Amino acid sequence: MGFAGTPGYLSPEVLKKDPYGKPVDIWACVYPSPEWDTVTPEAKNLINSMLTVNPAKRITASEALKHPWICQRERVASTPFTDKRQLIA
Numbered sequence: 001m002g003f004a005g006t007p008g009y010l011s012p013e014v015l016k017k018d019p020y021g022k023p024v025d026i027w028a029c030v031y032p033s034p035e036w037d038t039v040t041p042e043a044k045n046l047i048n049s050m051l052t053v054n055p056a057k058r059i060t061a062s063e064a065l066k067h068p069w070i071c072q073r074e075r076v077a078s079t080p081f082t083d084k085r086q087l088i089a
Contacts (some may be wrong), residue, residue: 012053023055023080054082 011027013020030047039047042086049059064070 003040013055022025022054022061023058026061027055027056040068040069045069 007058009028009030011020011024013025027050029050036044036047046059046064046067049067050064052058068075
């Protein structure tokens with residue numbers, strides 16, 4: 001059986017054909033450079049937590065929602081969102 005999905009977003013456990021669960025969804029939420037070049041350290045910290053190879057140690061969705069980059073966006077984000085439509089663009 002082959003893989004479904006964009007190769008750059010497949011988690012290590014999927015590539016190794018290991019059993020997997022919800023942590024694969026967190027892995028898939030990342031973006032490659034050059035998009036990363038202007039990203040804040042807090043955002044990079046969150047993404048690094050999402051890219052933890054061991055799924056048991058990977059940040060959960062609940063933990064991610066409590067991360068400073070999410071909870072304290074006004075203080076740590078490089079560009080605060082003033083309009084929800086910016087998230088879609």
